Amino acid sequence: MSSDGRDERDEFVAESDHSTAADVIEAAPDDDDGAVAGSIAPDFEVLPQAPTPENALFVGLGIYLTVLALGDAVYGLGPQLIAGAFVVVAAATAACYGVLARTSPDT
Numbered sequence: 001m002s003s004d005g006r007d008e009r010d011e012f013v014a015e016s017d018h019s020t021a022a023d024v025i026e027a028a029p030d031d032d033d034g035a036v037a038g039s040i041a042p043d044f045e046v047l048p049q050a051p052t053p054e055n056a057l058f059v060g061l062g063i064y065l066t067v068l069a070l071g072d073a074v075y076g077l078g079p080q081l082i083a084g085a086f087v088v089v090a091a092a093t094a095a096c097y098g099v100l101a102r103t104s105p106d107t
Helices: 008-015 053-074 079-103
Strands: none
Touching: 053 079
16 A cells, blocks of 8 residues: 555556457467467377487487586586586486387387
8 A cells, every 4th residue: 555545456457458359369260270389289199109219319418418507607617527427427328229219109
């Protein structure tokens, strides 16, 4: 409340713009072209697949670059960090790829 006893929230509501019919977006009833904005259902069936080596490589590279960036921010970038992060991330990526490739269904 202000010093004169008025409620400032009422002034804010009175000054704000209300939506109009032009602000509302509606889909056309005959529009059946597939997914629309906000839709999460794809037009095709999603099937699980085994990971490919290329996918595992890109994930490992992303993790490696992230570890290097965080390590540089905390410890400073040095040869030990570069080599150590490479060995750890490569081993973890290979292990995860091996497990997921063997346990994922072949479709």
